[in-house]
Amino acid sequence: xxxxxxxxxxxxxxxxxxxxxxxxxxxxxxxxxxxxxxxxxxxxxxxxxxxxxxxxxxxxxxxxxxxxxxxxxxxxxxxxxxxxxxxxxxxxxxxxxxxxxxxxxxxxxxxxxxxxxxxxxxxxxxxxxxxxxxxxxxxxxxxxxxxxxxxxxxxxxxxxxxxxxxxxxxxxxxxxxxxxxxxxxxxxxxxxxxxxxxxxxxxxxxxxxxxxxxxxxxxxxxxxxxxxxxxxxxxxxxxxxxxxxxxxxxxxxxxxxxxxxxxxxxxxxxxxxxxxxxxxxxxxxxxxxxxxxxxxxxxxxxxxxxxxxxxxxxxxxxxxxxxxxxxxxxxxxxxxxxxxxxxxxxxxxxxxxxxxxxxxxxxxxxxxxxxxxxxxxxxxxxxxxxxxxxxxxxxxxxxxxxxxxxxxxxxxxxxxxxxxxxxxxxxxxxxxxxxxxxxxxxxxxxxxxxxxxxxxxxxxxxxxxxxxxxxxxxxxxxxxxxxxxxxxxxxxxxxxxxxxxxxxxxxxxxxxxxxxxxxxxxxxxxxxxxxxxxxxxxxxxxxxxxxxxxxxxxxxxxxxxxxxxxxxxxxxxxxxxxxxxxxxxxxxxxxxxxxxxxxxxxxxxxxxxxxxxxxxxxxxxxxxxxxxxxxxxxxxxxxxxxxxxxxxxxxxxxxxxxxxxxxxxxxxxxxxxxxxxxxxxxxxxxxxxxxxxxxxxxxxxxxxxxxx
Numbered sequence: 001x002x003x004x005x006x007x008x009x010x011x012x013x014x015x016x017x018x019x020x021x022x023x024x025x026x027x028x029x030x031x032x033x034x035x036x037x038x039x040x041x042x043x044x045x046x047x048x049x050x051x052x053x054x055x056x057x058x059x060x061x062x063x064x065x066x067x068x069x070x071x072x073x074x075x076x077x078x079x080x081x082x083x084x085x086x087x088x089x090x091x092x093x094x095x096x097x098x099x100x101x102x103x104x105x106x107x108x109x110x111x112x113x114x115x116x117x118x119x120x121x122x123x124x125x126x127x128x129x130x131x132x133x134x135x136x137x138x139x140x141x142x143x144x145x146x147x148x149x150x151x152x153x154x155x156x157x158x159x160x161x162x163x164x165x166x167x168x169x170x171x172x173x174x175x176x177x178x179x180x181x182x183x184x185x186x187x188x189x190x191x192x193x194x195x196x197x198x199x200x201x202x203x204x205x206x207x208x209x210x211x212x213x214x215x216x217x218x219x220x221x222x223x224x225x226x227x228x229x230x231x232x233x234x235x236x237x238x239x240x241x242x243x244x245x246x247x248x249x250x251x252x253x254x255x256x257x258x259x260x261x262x263x264x265x266x267x268x269x270x271x272x273x274x275x276x277x278x279x280x281x282x283x284x285x286x287x288x289x290x291x292x293x294x295x296x297x298x299x300x301x302x303x304x305x306x307x308x309x310x311x312x313x314x315x316x317x318x319x320x321x322x323x324x325x326x327x328x329x330x331x332x333x334x335x336x337x338x339x340x341x342x343x344x345x346x347x348x349x350x351x352x353x354x355x356x357x358x359x360x361x362x363x364x365x366x367x368x369x370x371x372x373x374x375x376x377x378x379x380x381x382x383x384x385x386x387x388x389x390x391x392x393x394x395x396x397x398x399x400x401x402x403x404x405x406x407x408x409x410x411x412x413x414x415x416x417x418x419x420x421x422x423x424x425x426x427x428x429x430x431x432x433x434x435x436x437x438x439x440x441x442x443x444x445x446x447x448x449x450x451x452x453x454x455x456x457x458x459x460x461x462x463x464x465x466x467x468x469x470x471x472x473x474x475x476x477x478x479x480x481x482x483x484x485x486x487x488x489x490x491x492x493x494x495x496x497x498x499x500x501x502x503x504x505x506x507x508x509x510x511x512x513x514x515x516x517x518x519x520x521x522x523x524x525x526x527x528x529x530x531x532x533x534x535x536x537x538x539x540x541x542x543x544x545x546x547x548x549x550x551x552x553x554x555x556x557x558x559x560x561x562x563x564x565x566x567x568x569x570x571x572x573x574x575x576x577x578x579x580x581x582x583x584x585x586x587x588x589x590x591x592x593x594x595x596x597x598x599x600x601x602x603x604x605x606x607x608x609x610x611x612x613x614x615x616x617x618x619x620x621x622x623x624x625x626x627x628x629x630x631x632x633x634x635x636x637x638x639x640x641x642x643x644x645x646x647x648x649x650x651x652x653x654x655x656x657x658x659x660x661x662x663x664x665x666x667x668x669x670x671x672x673x674x675x676x677x678x679x680x681x682x683x684x685x686x687x688x689x690x691x692x693x694x695x696x697x698x699x700x701x702x703x704x705x706x707x708x
Contacts, residue, residue, distance in 0.1 A: 003107055007310060008266045008557070009286040011356040013303040020053065022101040023114055024562035028061055028512075029098075031091045031121075040086035040118045040125040041100045045078035046111040052078045053103035054085060056119075057562075060093040061512055068093055075103050078112065086125035097563050130235075148178040149207065149235045153186070153242050156216070158269065159576055160246045161276050168219040168248060170229075176207040183207065186233045193226040193531060193579055193641050194655070200229070224248045225586075225641025226579045228508075243509075245576035249276055249585035250642065255315045256280050256593035258545060259584060261571075262501045263557035264311050264318075270559060270572070271314040277571055277581045278588025282311045283392075283500050283553050284320045289376055290327040290363055296372070301383065312387050319436070319500070319553075320384065321392040322377060324363035325403055325418055330372050333365035343407065357401060364403050366410075366418060373418070374425045381429035391426055392436040392464060392500065393419055399439060399447045412447075412454045415439070423459050436498055438464040443497075444480040449487050457492035462550070466501040470526050473623065474540035478602060481547035488548075496550035502540070503555040503570050506533040507578065511565045523555075523568040530579035533570060535621075535655045537580050538587050538640060539606070542619040542656065546597045546608040554584075586642045590617045590658050598666040605629065605652045607673055609666040616666035618659040618673070622652035632672035635661040 004018040031037060041054045055073035074087045098119055102112040116128040130150065152173045155162070162168040174184040184207050190198040200220075207213045227246040232239065252275060260281025265271050271282075286292075286307040292300055311318040326332070333339065339361050340346045346361060367373045381391060394403040397415050404410035404418075419437050426433050437460035441447040448465060457463065465484075467477075481497075488494045506527030517524040527533050537554075544552055560566025565573055571581045592612030601607040605627030609618045620629065630649045631637045637645035638658045650657055661669045 002109075004267070006266050007264070007306060009263055009284055009307045011359070013286040013291060013307055014266075015303075015306045017107065019104040019107065020102065022053065022099040022103075024057070024099050025097045025117070026563065027097065028095040028563060029119065030095055031058075033091050033094055035121065036088055036090055036123040037119060037121055038086055038088045038123060038125045039098055040084060040116075040120075040128065041098075041114060042082050042084050042116040042128070043076075043078055043100065044080060044082045044113050045102075046080065047108070048078075048080055050078050050108070050110045050112065051103045051105060052076055052101065052112055054098075054100040054117075055087065056089065056091070056096045056098050058091045058093050058096040061095045061563075071099075073099065073103075082113075082115075084116075084125075084128075088123045088125075148176060149182050149184060150175045150177075151184055151186070151233050151235055151240070153231050153244070155244060155246060159273055159572075160244055161273055161577060161581070162219070162246070162248045163251050163276070164224055164248055165251065168223065168246075170217045170219065170231075170244070172203065172215045172217060173212065174205070174207045174214075175212045176209060179209055181206060181208045184213070184233065186231050189230040189232070191228045193534070193582070195531070198227065219246070219248075224643060225582050226577075245573070245578075247276075247577045247582040247585070249582050250589040252276065252278070253589070254593050256317070257588050258541070258551055258591055258593065258595065259588050260317075260319065260500075260551055260553040261557050262553045262555045264307065264316075265557040265559065268310065268314065270557075271311070271316065273577075274571065275314070275316065277577075277584045279316070279554070279571075279584075280588075280593070281317045281319055281551060281553065282557070284308060284311070284318050284388075285323055285395075287320055287322055287380055288324055288360075288363070289322065289330075289373070290324070290360075292380065293327065293376055294329075296329060299379075308384055308387055317390075318384075318388050319390040319392060320380075320388045321395060322380070322422075323395040323402065324360060325373065325394060326363050326365055326367040328362060330367045330369055331362045331365050332368050333362035336361060345401065345407070361401070364401055364405055365408070366404070366414060370418065370421050374422055377422045378425035378429045381426050381433060385430045389430070389432060390434045390436060390462075391430075393422060394437075394440075396440040396466065397447075399441050399445070412450050415451065416454055416456060416459070419456070419459050434461040436460060436462040436464045436500070440464050440466045440500065442467055442480070443477065443499075444483040448484065452484070452487045453491050455492065457488055457495055461495060463488070463495060463497045465497060465499050467499060468502070468522070468555070469504060469536075469540070474536050474543055475606065475623065477540060477543045478547065481544065481549070485548050494548060497544075497548050498550055499544060499552040501555050502552055503568075504533045504536050504540075505567055505570065506530055507565065507567065507573060509565070509573065511567065521567075525567055531655070533578070534580040534583035534640065537570070538583055538619070538656045539621055539654075541587060542608045543606075545591070545595055545610070546600050582642075583640050586638075586640065586658075589642075590638075590660065592617075599670055601670065601674070607670060609670040611663065611666050613663065615663055616659075616661040616669055618661075618666060618669055619656050620650075620652055620659065620673070621654060621656040623654045625651070625653045627652045629673045630675055631659065632661070632669050634665065635659045635669050635672075 006016040008014040043052050053073045053075045059069035072089045100114045156169045185204040187202045188200040190200045229244040232241045257278050257280025259278050262283045264282035286304040397403045398406045439447040443465045506525045508530045556568045558568040559572050595610040595612045598609040605622035607620045628651045
């Protein structure tokens with residue numbers, strides 16, 4: 001079964017078998033609206049009459065969610081012989097990219113070849129000329145015999161993600177359609193996670209006339225972490241380049257992990273890649289009451305089963321949520337006109353996903369019959385009893401429009417009333433289930449603390465929080481989590497905390513230039529670089545796990561589309577990986593599935609010490625870049641990418657490093673870090689810096705005896 005399948009759990013559950021997998025040009029092409037342009041392409045199919053399509057995606061790329069876009073596609077019957085197709089169109093908007101490929105009526109085994117794609121200004125197609133080829137005296141054929149060389153280059157592993165210890169290489173393919181032999185010459189410019197230049201040999205080989213030559217270039221055996229590879233070469237009397245992102249990560253030793261993702265990635269391939277980054281959990285949104293039971297007693301499990309089953313089939317854990325408290329047929333909400341009259345928020349209309357704010361407006365209110373909500377929850381939990389062991393009730397209650405919005409008059413009392421009504425239903429359907437509750441607000445927001453003080457901990461096993469720090473430093477989480485833990489201890493006792501939505505956003509390749517953030521699109525890049533995102537994310541996760549956190553879910557499984565980088569996904573960028581990908585892979589490998597917090601030091605740099613079962617792991621950093629700590633005997637030091645840091649001490653920076661020791665030695669290693677280093681580090685890799693003075697007097701903290 002080679003048909004691409006796209007799944008997603010929000011807004012409406014999507015199970016889409018893609019019968020129109022079109023190839024797209026990368027990068028926006030600027031055009032003049034109102035002027036004629038012509039696209040031409042050569043295509044053929046392995047079956048006579050198979051349908052293909054070609055055309056353009058035309059958009060004002062700076063308008064965000066305003067909907068200023070149009071697809072201009074032409075469907076054509078293909079033959080087994082190469083055939084040239086063309087279409088003239090007039091763009092409405094100033095940017096576009098081209099599309100071509102199969103457009104099948106039904107699933108079938110068929111190959112469709114695409115070649116010689118050309119876009120030109122004017123109302124008539126001219127003979128194809130390869131990019132950079134001569135513009136005069138062109139033979140009237142599909143190919144220009146004067147043009148010569150075309151080169152393709154890609155990693156041998158999907159998305160450029162390799163596993164340490166396995167062969168890693170680049171695949172280069174050169175095609176020479178000229179009448180005489182030529183040479184393929186590729187120059188490489190490589191940088192690592194820290195943007196240090198990495199030497200990599202250039203490549204040159206002969207390509208006979210009319211031949212295709214393939215070469216496999218091994219990557220150095222000692223590479224690990226992240227690499228940005230720019231390959232530059234001469235083709236068709238011009239120059240070209242390919243940017244490749246490479247990640248070389250530790251092998252996974254367990255499916256369980258402290259890291260999850262909010263919304264499962266839409267394809268099997270992306271789920272498998274996410275596992276290599278250490279993602280072990282997916283937060284599912286498909287179980288909306290209105291979608292699953294659109295009429296009383298009539299269930300649409302065909303919508304939710306594929307979403308749950310695909311995560312389980314991937315060897316990951318699913319945490320399922322009942323995101324809304326009511327359905328259209330069982331809601332206390334007034335009609336939409338009344339809601340719009342009460343709130344300017346609703347009068348402005350919906351946003352994203354087809355205006356889903358308006359579509360779900362009435363679901364945010366309490367049900368007219370809570371017994372039917374209880375029945376729906378019990379039926380749902382029972383159905384997935386063998387597949388889902390963690391259940392969350394409602395998303396972002398009170399402070400957003402998802403559920404029980406306080407601007408409509410709802411309070412913590414309303415939330416607790418519904419929660420206490422459905423908890424017995426979950427327990428009855430699955431006695432082993434763990435229940436997550438809370439407003440999904442910030443760790444010490446008024447909404448979170450109010451619910452804790454009102455007694456939410458009596459009903460749940462796990463407290464739910466969310467945080468999008470924007471440009472905020474991770475260390476602010478320490479005070480916030482301490483305040484939350486104090487509130488829990490005073491009102492029912494501490495329980496595990498799960499952060500089911502969290503992310504920093506940033507990219508080294510901005511989605512457009514000049515870059516101006518789209519108003520209202522909160523996931524637009526905010527930090528200065530991918531390295532900063534990776535550093536902040538590791539620091540944040542270490543603090544969270546050291547302050548009573550148990551699982552943290554990255555936002556999100558939204559990966560974007562062609563020429564629309566998925567800024568909501570901190571792991572992926574246009575089908576390749578960002579720097580945080582290998583950082584999370586190393587972090588989850590060193591932390592293990594269930595790290596136990598031992599103690600920390602939060603002055604003179606930050607050190608968080610854990611026992612993981614397999615070993616002791618300490619995470620160290622200093623945003624002020626002043627602290628130097630010794631590398632204690634029996635411990636090894638590694639940077640954020642897993643590189644060994646040599647020497648007897650290490651200068652801490654804002655990029656975390658690890659100290660790894662034998663099981664049971666976390667406390668000893670932490671204590672040894674408080675001693676003045678004997679000498680400055682002599683051989684620092686990646687994370688190590690110049691020697692500094694002794695660290696300022698440390699403050700050590702241990703978990704309270706009444707902890708989790």
